[in-house]
Amino acid sequence: MEKKQLGPCVTFFPQPTTLVSTVGADGSFDLMTASWAGILSKTPPTMGVSLNKGRRTYELIRETGCFVVNMVPASLAVEADFCGLKSGRDFDKVKETGLTLSPATHVAAPLIVECPLNIECRYTGELELGDYRVVLGEILEIHAAAKAFGEDGSMDTRQFDPLVYLGGIRQYWGLGEKVADAYRDGLSLVKG
């Protein structure tokens, strides 16, 4: 496959689209879109979110020591894009987007009700990388859309309808079709 060289940059995809919800010491809430978010360890369950050190979200996480990572469904693409473009210093993003907050179980930062997956995190440290801070959060609880779970233990992925971000291409896409089952379909390559 012929390739074109892009040089050293941050073009990488697919990425998640998340809204990070935070609370300040004064009780004010903020939301920020983050795609540089992911699992970093299973022992203990730990999430990392990389954000510019100048962001208000970083300031609030340091103030109150917690945050919630909310998975954005495709139906909220415009709201998510807005929360990435504007700062909570200039806009009340909860009000402008019309999103609904509800209390988390273990942390002061709120859950976004309309997001089908909410990950409660307690700040445990950070990694400094140039102008960015990889904020580390121990996962204390995960809330998932109840409608996605069948009585037989099955899970209906489409109920989550996750919004995929293409970093570098600057596009949001929805999921198409299931291609394979993990930890299973690869076994067909094992001769034996």
Add this chain to the structure above:
Amino acid sequence: MEKKQLGPCVTFFPQPTTLVSTVGADGSFDLMTASWAGILSKTPPTMGVSLNKGRRTYELIRETGCFVVNMVPASLAVEADFCGLKSGRDFDKVKETGLTLSPATHVAAPLIVECPLNIECRYTGELELGDYRVVLGEILEIHAAAKAFGEDGSMDTRQFDPLVYLGGIRQYWGLGEKVADAYRDGLSLVKG
């Protein structure tokens, strides 16, 4: 939206599906599937990959100080799943999958020809989190499928056909339709 509590775990999606290619001091190559991979900083462009400290890929990265993150297209879902299930200590994963390697520009680790995005990384450090190591790599070069770029500077996302991993649900999905343009469609919520 009614929620079900999953407890502290690592259920999070959507995630990328990548194959990390490495080389040992003896010149042998290895491949490993990683979904806990993402951009961590723009200054300088830095990628992070979290992997269990017992993995051969971690051993090889420490031996030769480099790795390549290869984005997996939907057509290689089975090969990617195989490379996550089996260890390079037991299988020659390049041979078993039939994937083609080619030399990178700046590092000794190879590119996977069939992957439409290859990110060359120089190991710059790591973060210890329990049994996991978040390996940090400065991005030295990115190779992208030439067929995706139009003469007018446009990019045809479908040429990349990225495979999305749903962590916790253990499924691989393809992309569906474009939902929105980032850094643009959110402006519709700005009044005035």
